[in-house]
Amino acid sequence: MTPREAFTQALAVRHSCKSFEADHEILPDDLRYILEAGRLAPSSFGLEPWQFIVVKSPSKRQELMAACYGQRQIGECAELVAILAKTGKFLDADGAYVSDMFARWGLPQEAYTAVKNMYRNYIAATNAKEWSIAQCHIAAANMMNAAAAIGIDSCAIGGFHPQLVENALEINTDDDYTIAMLLPFGYRSKGQPARHRLLLDDIVTYLH
Numbered sequence: 442m443t444p445r446e447a448f449t450q451a452l453a454v455r456h457s458c459k460s461f462e463a464d465h466e467i468l469p470d471d472l473r474y475i476l477e478a479g480r481l482a483p484s485s486f487g488l489e490p491w492q493f494i495v496v497k498s499p500s501k502r503q504e505l506m507a508a509c510y511g512q513r514q515i516g517e518c519a520e521l522v523a524i525l526a527k528t529g530k531f532l533d534a535d536g537a538y539v540s541d542m543f544a545r546w547g548l549p550q551e552a553y554t555a556v557k558n559m560y561r562n563y564i565a566a567t568n569a570k571e572w573s574i575a576q577c578h579i580a581a582a583n584m585m586n587a588a589a590a591i592g593i594d595s596c597a598i599g600g601f602h603p604q605l606v607e608n609a610l611e612i613n614t615d616d617d618y619t620i621a622m623l624l625p626f627g628y629r630s631k632g633q634p635a636r637h638r639l640l641l642d643d644i645v646t647y648l649h
C-alpha cells in the first residue's frame with residue numbers, strides 16, 4: 442500500500458464507533474502511539490493548550506458516562522482519553538506557561554517580545570476558552586486518525602454536561618482546565634454504518 446492509500450484507508454475506516462468489544466484491550470504501545478499523535482498536533486501560536494487524561498478508574502468511567510447522557514461508549518471502551526483545554530493562567534500573555542512556550546523557540550529578545558505582543562493582542566480579542574477548545578479538537582482528530590491507522594476505533598464525544606465531567610475528573614475552577622472532548626478507544630463490536638458526507642462540489646469553491 443502506498444502512503445496515500447494507507448492514509449485514505451485510515452480515513453475510510455474511522456467512524457464514530459457506538460459499540461466496542463468487551464475485554465478487547467488496547468496494547469500500551471498502541472495507546473502511546475495514539476497519544477503521541479495528539480502530542481504532535483498543530484496548535485495556534487504553538488501553545489499546545491491541552492492535557493490528556495487517560496481515565497482508568499471504572500467508577501470514574503461510570504460517573505463520566507452519566508455526565509455524557511449515558512453514552513455507552515464511555516463505559517464500554519478499552520481506553521478513555523479526556524482532553525482538557527488549558528484556560529486562564531495558561532493563556533495569560535505574561536504568565537509562566539506562555540512565556541516558557543515562546544522561550545523554547547530561542548528567539549532574540551526583540552523577536553520574542555514581538556511574538557508575545559502579537560499573542561497578547563490576539564488573545565485579548567478572542568474568546569480564549571473556545572479558542573483553546575478548538576486546538577484540542579485538532580489533537581483529537583490526530584488521535585482518532587492515528588488510531589484508525591492501526592485498526593483501533595474511536596468516537597468523538599462532545600455531548601456532555603461540562604460541569605459534571607469536570608467534577609468527575611476532579612478539576613477545580615482555579616485549575617484553569619476545561620473539558621474539550623472525551624475520546625473512547627477500542628475495537629468495534631458491530632459493522633461500520635454507511636457514511637454520509639456532502640460532496641466536494643457542495644463544499645469547495647475556488648476563488649481565482
Ligand SMILES: Cc1cc2nc3c(=O)[nH]c(=O)nc-3n(C[C@H](O)[C@H](O)[C@H](O)COP(=O)(O)O)c2cc1C
Pocket residue numbers: 455456457458512596597598599600601636
Ligand atoms: C465535536 C464533536 C462532538 C461529537 N459528539 C458526539 C457525541 O457526543 N456522541 C457521539 O456518538 N458522536 C459524537 N460525535 C460524532 C459525530 O456525530 C460524527 O463524527 C458524525 O456524525 C459523522 O460520523 P462519522 O464520525 O461516523 O464519520 C461528535 C463529533 C464531533 C466532531
